[in-house]
Amino acid sequence: MAPTLHVLISCSNPSSRLMQVSVIAEGRGDGVCEFTFPRWVPGSYLMREPFQHVRDLRVCDESGKELSWKRNGINGIIVSGRSPSKTVVLHYDLLCADLTVRSNHLDSTHLHLMPPFTWFLPKRGCVWADNEVGGHRSVVEENQVGVTMHLPSKWIPATQLPPVEVSWLNHLGEGGQTPAGCTTHHFVAKNRDELLDGIVEANATPSDTIEINGIPHHLKLWDSGGASIDSDAVERIQEAIRLIAEESHRLFGVPDIPDYTTVLQLTSGSRGGLEHLRSQTSMVPRKALWVGQKDGWRDLVSLLSHEYMHLWNVKDLRPKKYLNYDLDTEQTTDLLWWFEGGTSWLGDVICVRSGVWSEDDYRIDFKRKMTRHLRGDGNSKQTLAESSHEAWIHLYRPNPHATEHRISYYNEGELALFCLDAEIRRRSKGNSGLELLFAELWKKHNRNSPSPGVGEVEIFAALHATEGGSRLSGMLRTLIHEKGRPPVNEAMKTFGLMLTSGKKENDDDDFKVDESKGIPPQGWLGLRLTGKSGLLKIGAFEIPSPMRNIAQIGDEIVAVSGQRVHTTKDVKEYLKGKVGDEVEIALARQGRMFSIRVEVVEEPQLAVTIKGKGNHLWRSLICSPDV
Ligand SMILES: [Zn+2]
Missing domain, CATH: 3.30.2010.30 (Zincin-like)
Structure with a gap:
């Protein structure tokens, strides 16, 4: 049977950056039909409003006769006057010029197709949506979607969508013919989820x-x-x-x-x-x-591993709320510390266990995470659960002052779970670890299990059932619901390790702090500087910058004590040996020059480097159980 929803794209002129798109839906009865364009993409928590890229929308029936329609809300249209025709056909052009992993990008060399950025989906008045008979979500889950792509003949598409030999081409009408220079490919998505996730990369x-x-x-x-x-x-x-x-x-x-x-x-x-x-x-x-x-x-x-872990944690094991995405409105979850922070923890453990990372790689990357952690002060202002909940307004809408008052559920979630894992290993004498909790939770609550999806309750229950985890509910609750830094130093002690402020491996020789040889310590103002268009500007303040309350983000640093500076290195060189001195800084703000005086402090030495060989618990973390 032909699908009641068929979607098409045509890339006959890829240099135009415009894709020709069609949506063909079988209507129900002769009432109005409503279509909506997704407003966000699963896995990326921002209203991206891909509708903005739609051009020249036309709506007609299967014979090509125009149907009347009007806009509805931000992202919808309502089609009327369909009788006696059954079918509604949308045609439009779509601009594909955003080069990101979550958007459409088309040029003369390739297409990256992101389905939620591409197709209107029927919401009501069509067989596929079937909103009128109630419970439309479950029906949508059952409904397959035909997908047809006209691509330049040299391009070979790669996609998780299974290809099909179609017999329903006669349903396609306009858009069904293969344009000159193109080859037509047919696929089928067995439900809405499969369609939304059916990304395509097509190139030669x-x-x-x-x-x-x-x-x-x-x-x-x-x-x-x-x-x-x-x-x-x-x-x-x-x-x-x-x-x-x-x-x-x-x-x-x-x-x-x-x-x-x-x-x-x-x-x-x-x-x-x-x-x-x-x-x-x-x-x-x-x-x-x-x-x-x-x-x-x-x-x-690490990135490849992180995304591969999502095969289980996020795509198959989901927050209950995300079993059926509503792409018309923001959907919050308090669990991103588990689904992203946890995935990062697991992804990197898999890297070191599998050998794609050496133990040194794990340590070097841990140092990067700790540096990021200690440079921010958000832990005293925001919990992991809050950080997850506020993804839509914080992590995806960063501002230069953000690290003062918010945390990343990726980095901080990973460090919190690192601490929880150390405690599980200590209590189980190395028999158990957090990775077993991931596996258990997935087994119990994956999408095809009798109880799909998790909330916090299920995570706590699985922790309780994990060897070494039965008494750790209090610790986990503190880690995710209370403000403050996770006990990373204690976790390191558990592993027979410690964190020190050892010299940076890739440090510039000129700036090494080496008091034993009489080289003066590095002076510091706690500024992150940007160098756009030849202007050296304050991009952010590090904590605790002595300039935080006397300068502003965006101020241009013109000179330090009369010395003209052009680069971060200029400033750093000048501040060497100036700890305790008061310096005069010439600033430009909104086109006006002025100067401020500030006392130079010593650059904070962050304890971020893992020292020690580690004990059997450490080895149980970083070594594959089969080795
Ligand atoms: Zn992720």
């Missing part, structure tokens, strides 16, 4: 496929500047994916999926990742693949 580079535990893992690469990607790099990425997948299958079991697709986009600087049911889009600076780029490579494999 074929996917590289390896089999891991019987599951084909496709790698689809694209470089935003057209740089070529050598085969050694492809092999290295695939080997990392193989190790990450095998290690996670050891924990969760081999997943019941037909395949998995990793879309990896390379850029000059942008970075991001977004998870889908059986795929991910990740984006990193291309230099991560260059020889000797240890930091970039470490970040890339």
Whole structure:
């Protein structure tokens, strides 16, 4: 049977950055039909209003006769006057010029298609939505969607959507014919979730496929500047994916999926990742693949691992509220510390256990996390549960003062769970760990289980049932519901380690603090400076900056004690040996010059470096149980 909803795209002129889009829906009765455009994308908590990219919307019936329609709210339309026709057809152009992991991007070299950014969906008055008979969500879940794409013939699409040989092409009407120079591809999404997660990367580079535990893992690469990607790099990425997948299958079991697709986009600087049911889009600076780029490579494999863990934690195990997304309105959850912070913790543990990271990599990255943690002061102002709840207004709407009063549920959630894990290991004498809690929770509450979805209650119950976790409810409650820093130093002690303010590995030799040789300590003003258009400006204050209450973000630093400065290095060099001195700083604000006086303080030495070999509990964390 032909699907009652069919969606199409055509990329016959990709250089225009415009995609031709159609939605064909079978109406119910002869009443009005309502369609809405999603306002946000699952996994990214901001009203992105992709409707803004729609142009030249036309609504007609299957014979091409125009139907009357009007706008409804921010993101909807209502179509009337349909009788006696059954079918409603929307045609529009869509601008695809946003280069992010969560948006559509079309140019002469590729298409990255993000379904929630692409198609109106029927809300009522259509068979697929079936709002009028009630319980439309469950019906939607059952309803398949036909997906047709006209793509330049040289392009090969990679997607988690299964391809189909169609017999329903005659339903397509306008938009059904293959444009010159294009090839038509057909897919089917078995329900709304599958459609929304059915991202597509189409370009001329074929996917590289390896089999891991019987599951084909496709790698689809694209470089935003057209740089070529050598085969050694492809092999290295695939080997990392193989190790990450095998290690996670050891924990969760081999997943019941037909395949998995990793879309990896390379850029000059942008970075991001977004998870889908059986795929991910990740984006990193291309230099991560260059020889000797240890930091970039470490970040890339951590990102791939994080998104792969979402296969279980987020996509299959979900907050109850996210079992059915309502994409018309913001949906809050207090659990992002678990679903993002926890995924980060697990992703990096899988990295070190699988060998894609060395123990050194784990330690270096932990230092990065601790530095970020100690440079902010949000822990005294916001709890992890609040941070999760406020994702829509805080994490996704950052401002330069944000680290003073809010925390990231990613970084802080991960550190809190690091502490909880240390305690589970101590109490279970290394028999158990937080990873077992992830596996157990997923087994009990995945989407296909008798009790799908979790709230806080289920997480606490699973902790109680975990070996070593039965008396840790109080600790977890404090970690997520009380303000204050997590006990990372104690956790390190549990692991036979400690955190010190040892010298930075990559420190610039000129600035090393070495009092033993009589080199004076580095003076510090607690400024994060930006250097746009040749102007050195205050981008943010670090804590506790002596200039926090006398200068403003956006002020230009012109000179320090009469010495003209152009770069962060200029300022740093000048402040060397000036601890305790009062300096005069010439500022420009809104086109007016003035000066302030401030006492230079010593640069805070943050205890962020892991020292020590670690004990058997540490090894139970970082070593694969099979090794
Ligand atoms: Zn994530």
